[in-house]
Amino acid sequence: MQLLEPLEKDRSNLIKAIQMVQAEKGFISTQAIKEISDHFGIPVVEVEGVLSFYAQFKRSKPGKYKIAVCDGTACHIKGSSRVKNWLVEELKIDDGETTEDGLFSMETVACLGCCSLAPVVSINGKVYGNLNRKKLLKIIKDYRNRGDN
Amino acid sequence: MIKRIKVGMASCGIAAGASEVKKFLQQNIDDENIEIIEVGCIGHCYAEPLVEVETEKTSIFFDQVEPTEEYLEKILSVDKNSAMTFRDERVSREKLKVTRLAGRIDPVSFDEYIEHGGYQSLEKARKMQPEEIIKEVKTSGLRGRGGGGFPTGLKWSFLAAKEAEKKILICNADEGDPGAFMDRSMMESVPHQVLEGMLIAALATGATELFIYARAEYPLAVKNINKAIDQIYEHKVNVFDDRVIDITVKEGAGAFVCGEETAMIHSLEGNRGNPRFRPPYPTDEGYKGYPTLINNVESFSNVPIVIKEGGKKYAELGTENSKGTKLFALAGDLKYAGLVEVPMGLTIGEVVYDIGGAQRGEVKAVQIGGPSGGCIPAEHFDVPIDYDSLESLGAIMGSGGLIVIGSNRCMVETARYFLEFTTKESCGKCTFCRIGTKRMLETLEKITKGEGSMDDIEFLEDLGPKVIEASLCGLGQTAPNPVLSTLRYFKDEYLAHVKDKHCPALQCNDLVDIFLDQETCIECRQCIKNCPVDAISDDFVVDNDICTRCNTCVEVCPVDAISRVKRGEKNG
Numbered sequence: 001m002q003l004l005e006p007l008e009k010d011r012s013n014l015i016k017a018i019q020m021v022q023a024e025k026g027f028i029s030t031q032a033i034k035e036i037s038d039h040f041g042i043p044v045v046e047v048e049g050v051l052s053f054y055a056q057f058k059r060s061k062p063g064k065y066k067i068a069v070c071d072g073t074a075c076h077i078k079g080s081s082r083v084k085n086w087l088v089e090e091l092k093i094d095d096g097e098t099t100e101d102g103l104f105s106m107e108t109v110a111c112l113g114c115c116s117l118a119p120v121v122s123i124n125g126k127v128y129g130n131l132n133r134k135k136l137l138k139i140i141k142d143y144r145n146r147g148d149n
Numbered sequence: 150m151i152k153r154i155k156v157g158m159a160s161c162g163i164a165a166g167a168s169e170v171k172k173f174l175q176q177n178i179d180d181e182n183i184e185i186i187e188v189g190c191i192g193h194c195y196a197e198p199l200v201e202v203e204t205e206k207t208s209i210f211f212d213q214v215e216p217t218e219e220y221l222e223k224i225l226s227v228d229k230n231s232a233m234t235f236r237d238e239r240v241s242r243e244k245l246k247v248t249r250l251a252g253r254i255d256p257v258s259f260d261e262y263i264e265h266g267g268y269q270s271l272e273k274a275r276k277m278q279p280e281e282i283i284k285e286v287k288t289s290g291l292r293g294r295g296g297g298g299f300p301t302g303l304k305w306s307f308l309a310a311k312e313a314e315k316k317i318l319i320c321n322a323d324e325g326d327p328g329a330f331m332d333r334s335m336m337e338s339v340p341h342q343v344l345e346g347m348l349i350a351a352l353a354t355g356a357t358e359l360f361i362y363a364r365a366e367y368p369l370a371v372k373n374i375n376k377a378i379d380q381i382y383e384h385k386v387n388v389f390d391d392r393v394i395d396i397t398v399k400e401g402a403g404a405f406v407c408g409e410e411t412a413m414i415h416s417l418e419g420n421r422g423n424p425r426f427r428p429p430y431p432t433d434e435g436y437k438g439y440p441t442l443i444n445n446v447e448s449f450s451n452v453p454i455v456i457k458e459g460g461k462k463y464a465e466l467g468t469e470n471s472k473g474t475k476l477f478a479l480a481g482d483l484k485y486a487g488l489v490e491v492p493m494g495l496t497i498g499e500v501v502y503d504i505g506g507a508q509r510g511e512v513k514a515v516q517i518g519g520p521s522g523g524c525i526p527a528e529h530f531d532v533p534i535d536y537d538s539l540e541s542l543g544a545i546m547g548s549g550g551l552i553v554i555g556s557n558r559c560m561v562e563t564a565r566y567f568l569e570f571t572t573k574e575s576c577g578k579c580t581f582c583r584i585g586t587k588r589m590l591e592t593l594e595k596i597t598k599g600e601g602s603m604d605d606i607e608f609l610e611d612l613g614p615k616v617i618e619a620s621l622c623g624l625g626q627t628a629p630n631p632v633l634s635t636l637r638y639f640k641d642e643y644l645a646h647v648k649d650k651h652c653p654a655l656q657c658n659d660l661v662d663i664f665l666d667q668e669t670c671i672e673c674r675q676c677i678k679n680c681p682v683d684a685i686s687d688d689f690v691v692d693n694d695i696c697t698r699c700n701t702c703v704e705v706c707p708v709d710a711i712s713r714v715k716r717g718e719k720n721g
Contacts, residue, residue, distance in 0.1 A: 012437075014419035015402050019365070053421040053576075054402035056365050073328030073516060073552045074480035076566050085699055089681050110405065110570065111327035112366065114161045115478060115552075116194030116486030125368065127164035133679070133701050 001035040009040055018051050027058040055109075063098045063105035065143050067123050072111030074118040083119050084108060086133050090140055103144065150205055151183050151227065157199040157252055159190035159337045160369055161330075165197035166216075173216030174200075178225070189338020191252030192488035193235075199252075202227055209233075238503040239485070244466065244492045246474050247450045251338035251488075256373050259380040262341040268386060270453035274349045275389070279309055282353035286452070288460025290472035295321055295408070295445030296521060296547045297623070298471075298536045301452075304442060307432035308354040311440040318356035319436070320347055321413060321445040322363040322370070325405040326519030327570060329550035331476040332446035334488050336363070336370035339450070340377035344396065346449030348387060349456055351394050354442060359396040362413050365403060374398055405520075405574035409622045410443050412576070423576050424622035445548070447476055467493035471535035475549060481516075482555030483507035491534065498530035500551065507553050514554045514638070518547025520567045520574075521627035523634030524560065543634040545627070559656035560639040561646055565593040567631035571624060582625030585616040589632060596643065598659040599650040599716070606643055610636060655713040658698040663691045664719045665702075669710035676702035676711060 003024055007013050017039065021032050028051055037044045051057040069087065071080045084106075088094060091104050098105040114120050117129025121136070128139055156162070156171040174185055193199065196212035202224055212233035214220050223231045254261045262268070274282050287302030308316060320343065324332040335343060347359055363371050378396050381387050387394040399417055406412045407422040414436050416422040435441020451473060455463045464472045471493040477500065480486045484506030491500060501507045501515060514524040523544035525532070532538050536546050554563060572586040592609055595601045613629035613636075620626050636643060645651045652660040663684075665676070670689055677685045680702055684695035691702075691711075702711045 011419040012417060015416065016399070019400060019402065050419065050421055054404050056401075056403035071327070073326075073519065073550060073566070074486075076327070077481055077552065077554060077558055077563070079700075082699055085697065086681075089699075109366065110325065110403075111329070112160075113324070113330035113333045114164045115328055115330060115480035116161055116197075117164050118480060118486075120164065127160065129164050132704060133699075 001032070001039060004036070004039045007039070011040060011042070014040060014042075014047070014050055015054070018047070018057055022057060027061050029059075061098065061102075063103050065104050065123050067104060067106045067121055068109045068112065069106065070110075070112045070114070070118070070120045070122070071108045072113075072115060072118075074115035075111075075120060078118040080108075080119045082133075083121060083131055083136065086136055087121075087140075090137060103147070104140075151180075151202055151225070152205060153184045153186060153203040154178070154224065155186055155188040155201040155203065155252075155255075157190060157197060157201075158187040159252070159334055160367070161190065161194045162197045162199065163369075167198040169216045170198045170200065170214050170220075174221070174224070177221055186255050188254060189252045189256045190334045190488060192248060192334070192490070193233075193485070194487040195485045196233060199233070200224060210235075236485070236506075238506070239489070242495060242499055242504055243490055244474050245490050246454055246466075247335070247342075247447065247476060248338075248488070248490045250342065251334060254339070256338050256340055257376040257380075259341070259377070259384060262339070266457075267341055268345055270456040271345050271348050271352075271386070274352050274456050277352075279353045279355065282349065282456065283309060285460040286353070286455055289455040289463040290460075290467070290470075291448065291451055291455055291463070292471065292536060293444060294447035294451070294475065294548065296518065296545060298546055301444060301448055304432065304444070305350060305354050307430070308356065308440055308442040311432065313440050315358060315439045316354060316356040317436040317439050317441040318347060318351055318354065318359045319413065319417070319441060319443045320359070320361040320449055321408065321410075321443050322361050322367075322374075323401045323408045323413065324364055324367075324446070324548065325408045325574075326521070326548050326550045328478065328480060328516075328519060328552050329548050330478045331488060331549045333364075333367050333370050334478075335446050335450050335476075336367070336374050340370075340374040341381075342450050342453060343374065343446055344377055344381060344386075346452035347396070348381075348394065349452050350442070350444065350449065352389060356442065357392065357394060358439075359394060360417060360436075361396065361398045362407070362417060363398055363400055365400040371398060371400060404576070405570075406576045406622070406624050409624060412622065413443065414441060421576070423578050424624075426621060447549070468533060468535045470537055471546075475534065475546070477549045477551040479505050479551050479553070481553035482512065482558070483553045493535050494533045496531050496533055497525060500534065501530060501553055505553060507555075511556050512553055513556045513558065514560070516552040516554060516563065516567075516631070517550070518545040518630075519550045520570045521545060521623065521630060522547045522550075523630045524554065524563065524638060525634075526638040543630065543637055545630070557654055557656070559597075559652050559654035560635045560642045561593065561597055561652075562654075562656055564632045564635045565590065565597055568593060568628065571628040575624060575628070579620045579622075579625055581616045581619035582621075582628065585612055585619075586625070586628050588612060589616070589629065593632070596646045597652070597657045599646060599657070601647045603647060606636070606640075606647060651715050655715070660716050661698055661713045662693045662716050662719065663696050663698060663702065664712055664714045665689055665691050666710045666712070669708055671708055671710075673707060675705045675707065679705045
């Protein structure tokens with residue numbers, strides 16, 4: 001894989017390699033696993049074993065807008081399970097799934113580190129805090145209006 | 150004359166809207182003499198977005214700034230009447246040492262760090278013998294700030310004593326505790342201070358290869374620390390005599406267990422992050438077999454202070470066995486959430502009530518130390534914060550997450566939450582951690598659903614200590630703490646769930662009904678309009694069979710006519 005060319009073929013770079021592929025493609029395809037294993041000269045199962053260990057790595061294509069629902073302690077006690085339910089109702093997808101139109105995907109994450117703004121979600125890395133249902137639905141609507149552009 | 154305008158742009162500031170504020174200021178201030186810069190976090194997160202205006206003589210802060218003409222006017226006229234007031238309750242109790250520069254300087258300006266005395270401790274350390282440096286760290290009484298509390302100087306002496314072709318030093322920046330953000334803030338706000346501490350450690354121990362294992366969820370921290378690393382290469386700060394000390398940032402990939410030393414080493418090597426049996430300890434056999442030392446971000450950030458002041462002076466602050474200060478990420482049910490730095494020995498109450506502004510009588514407990522820690526009830530808030538006192542209460546210092554739990558929260562649910570987290574994060578190597586935590590979680594779920602029995606409580610009390618006993622690493626050894634500590638202090642809540650099928654905090658959805666009081670109701674129909682599942686009828690009755698307890702109606706009702714009540718109590 002061309003993307004991995006500059007990366008030294010040392011095993012300690014394996015996680016970095018998977019991260020680079022995911023940053024580029026959004027997820028790790030079966031083909032990508034094969035190419036990573038070729039790059040390092042290690043069995044496919046070794047690559048699969050490492051990537052399945054870490055929560056960061058996705059095996060399926062995420063949505064255009066990736067929603068991370070923070071379920072850190074502060075968010076949890078401030079009602080993050082409700083936040084998640086609002087999204088489940090609105091988007092008709094569950095944790096780890098992508099909407100049919102490919103626009104949104106959602107996952108629960110441990111902590112985004114913005115505890116003072118709890119409850120928070122992030123969408124493609126941008127954090128939205130002090131959420132209530134109305135505010136959240138408006139944010140989703142704004143993204144939906146942006147659509148595919 | 151305004152010299153500089155600083156906008157607080159750490160993650161939390163950005164989340165609160167600091168980017169928009171900065172953009173607005175840039176677009177609307179066309180005075181070339183005024184510099185607008187980004188700074189990190191001063192710890193007063195509740196006040197974000199924060200803008201500091203620096204003039205020749207003074208500097209003032211504005212809180213909760215909006216990108217409007219009104220605020221622009223206030224800022225440009227340095228309007229003291231609109232300035233933020235720093236509450237004396239907090240200022241008088243805090244002791245800003247580690248975070249002295251956080252939010253005050255441009256995090257990625259090498260020159261500014263130097264202007265504020267940066268890298269002077271490293272210069273001092275260069276002139277010292279390695280043994281002398283270690284002696285100062287030992288004298289300071291500094292203990293690991295990542296949770297374990299192991300004496301830092303002692304750990305260093307183990308690595309220093311090793312003869313090896315290569316020695317490795319790792320900065321643990323894998324801040325995985327949900328609810329903790331001390332390390333993120335330090336890396337975002339004063340990355341050079343972390344690096345200075347690491348370089349001093351390298352001098353003292355003879356380490357030649359340095360790694361920072363950072364959480365991938367912290368993009369800004371990684372960005373800032375990488376910029377700072379480029380700068381020290383450029384200024385040759387990392388050259389000792391003629392050898393260059395290499396520093397590399399490695400990003401984690403989302404596994405809580407990698408905060409454990411041996412798991413982190415495996416992860417750095419490109420493997421699954423499973424911990425292994427110790428001994429051999431990393432200082433004997435670590436990364437790729439080389440002797441390896443691991444300290445966390447906050448520990449390293451303390452090192453320049455220890456060297457600057459000298460160990461003896463450093464040790465003057467704190468209690469007998471816990472020296473210096475501790476950073477806490479203060480959040481939850483309180484008024485002033487943020488990052489605080491307090492001297493060891495301050496009481497929990499002072500942090501929660503005085504600094505945090507939580508209301509006395511409305512706080513049930515604090516959760517300290519995250520999923521590895523425990524809950525401490527309000528009646529013990531007079532206990533000083535130090536490693537030993539917290540441990541005697543069944544909690545731990547932990548890395549610094551401090552969540553205030555209000556009286557309206559359910560402790561059984563809180564325990565369930567933490568256990569759900571550790572169950573998910575268990576790497577699966579040890580049977581008791583893998584299956585034991587799962588069984589405990591299922592039992593807690595049963596209890597929060599009102600299906601529990603007295604046997605279940607006994608089962609938890611029996612299995613908890615066994616999981617602690619039979620797990621290899623810190624994750625399993627501490628996973629039952631949130632359950633055991635809530636069982637210790639809040640057993641009555643467990644009993645209420647089991648015996649009366651009642652959640653006293655009215656939080657557990659399965660034990661709660663939604664009740665609409667028609668006497669108070671003004672028939673504004675807000676609840677009917679907003680209910681996502683149409684559970685409220687046109688004559689204002691909630692159908693609890695349809696209702697998902699999402700609480701939307703409770704929140705939108707303008708006259709508080711809708712409330713959560715004990716299941717079957719009113720609607721039944």
